[in-house]
Amino acid sequence: xxxxxxTIDGPSGSGKGTIAALLARELGWGxxxxxxxxxxxxxxxxxxxxDFTDESSLEVLAGHLDVQFxxxxxxxxxxxxLEGERVGESLRTEDVGAMASKxxxxxxxxxxxxxxxxxxxxLPGLVADGRDMGTVVFxxxxxxxxxxxSAEERxxxxxxxxxxxxxxxxxxxxxxxxxxxxxxxxxRTVAPLKPADDAIILDSTRMSIxxxxxxxxxxxxxxx
Ligand code: C5P
Numbered sequence: 001x002x003x004x005x006x007t008i009d010g011p012s013g014s015g016k017g018t019i020a021a022l023l024a025r026e027l028g029w030g031x032x033x034x035x036x037x038x039x040x041x042x043x044x045x046x047x048x049x050x051d052f053t054d055e056s057s058l059e060v061l062a063g064h065l066d067v068q069f070x071x072x073x074x075x076x077x078x079x080x081x082l083e084g085e086r087v088g089e090s091l092r093t094e095d096v097g098a099m100a101s102k103x104x105x106x107x108x109x110x111x112x113x114x115x116x117x118x119x120x121x122x123l124p125g126l127v128a129d130g131r132d133m134g135t136v137v138f139x140x141x142x143x144x145x146x147x148x149x150s151a152e153e154r155x156x157x158x159x160x161x162x163x164x165x166x167x168x169x170x171x172x173x174x175x176x177x178x179x180x181x182x183x184x185x186x187x188r189t190v191a192p193l194k195p196a197d198d199a200i201i202l203d204s205t206r207m208s209i210x211x212x213x214x215x216x217x218x219x220x221x222x223x224x
Contacts, residue, residue, distance in 0.1 A: 004029075004125040006220070007133035007139070010147035011182050011193060012206060013154030015204050015212060019147065020129035021077070022213050027127070032120040034130030034137070035100065037113050039091050040067050042083055042099035047083065052102050059108030078113075090154055094177050101181050104131075105188040122176070131185055135195035143223050146195035149205040151178050 006023065008016045017033060024031035042052075042063045050057045065082075072079040080087045090096060103109050117137050120126055128137065134144035149157075155175035162169045185193040195201055200219055204212050 003121040003123055004142050005121055005138045006125070006127045006143045006145070007138050007141045007196075007199075008127065008129040008147055008216075009131055009133050009135070009199070010145075011149075011151075011154065011178075011185065011195070011196070013178060014147045014149045014157050015157075015209060016129045016145075016147045018169045018209055019145075019212055020127045021214060021217060022209075024127040026217070027125060029125035029127055030120055030122055030135075032117060032126060032128040034113075034117055034128060034133060036080065036091065037062075037065070037067075037116065038100040038104045038109075039096050040065060040080070040087070041109060041113070042096055043082060043087065043091065045103065046099070052099065055106045055108050058103055058106060059112050062103075062109045063112035065113075092188050092189075094174070098177065098181060101184045105184060105190070107190045110136075110190055130191045132191035134199050136191045137195065139196070143216075143219055144196045144199040145219070146199040146201045147212065148203050150202065151175060151182065153205045154178055179204075 008020045010016045017035070020033070041058065044061050044065060045052060045058060050061060052058070066084070068081040070079045070081065080091065114137065114156065117128070120128065121138070123140060130137070134141055134146070152175065155171060155178050156176070158174050159169055159171050182193070202212060202215055
């Protein structure tokens with residue numbers, strides 16, 4: 001039996017990570033957060049003092065990324081161990097996201113991470129989220145969702161998320177960061193952020209997480 005794959009692509013802050021995690025749990029399937037691999041490559045480059053323009057060194061780094069995804073003690077999410085050290089919340093910061101989108105624009109880095117991403121596909125199924133899951137990594141996926149939302153709404157969500165954690169942030173700065181990252185991710189020549197031809201496009205700007213999740217489940221049922 002082939003592994004069934006569902007892909008959820010979209011810009012940062014669209015809710016794709018949340019939806020992918022909910023869906024994987026609902027189905028009892030594996031989960032691939034592909035953005036984490038690009039973020040980890042950026043962190044490894046920082047740790048080793050590798051310049052973000054040094055494509056051949058970054059390619060080697062990405063190909064040999066020493067990373068483990070372990071179930072966390074709390075049972076919520078995964079513990080990520082990079083080169084023997086636990087990576088905390090720092091992985092999710094906008095700064096690391098911006099660095100990730102720089103290394104992600106390099107074809108050598110993307111090629112080095114391709115097989116590693118495909119190796120996540122194990123029975124019975126996989127939910128994969130990112131930018132090019134449906135277009136490049138899993139072109140044969142059973143269901144492809146492209147989840148988007150306005151940049152203002154995504155900045156607002158990020159602002160509220162940080163606020164809840166007691167972290168102060170400037171809304172205008174968050175919006176500018178999101179727009180810059182969207183621009184870089186959509187304009188790059190390799191695997192740009194765009195919906196696959198056979199993707200279902202969902203705009204979550206005026207939808208709750210539950211509403212989006214229900215829509216995705218509905219699509220799964222339609223696809224049988
Ligand atoms: O999804 P996340 O915000 O964690 O991704 C961080 C960056 O990694 C993105 O801005 C994008 O440049 C890159 N990325 C990518 N392809 C993917 C997932 C992430 O290029 N499949």
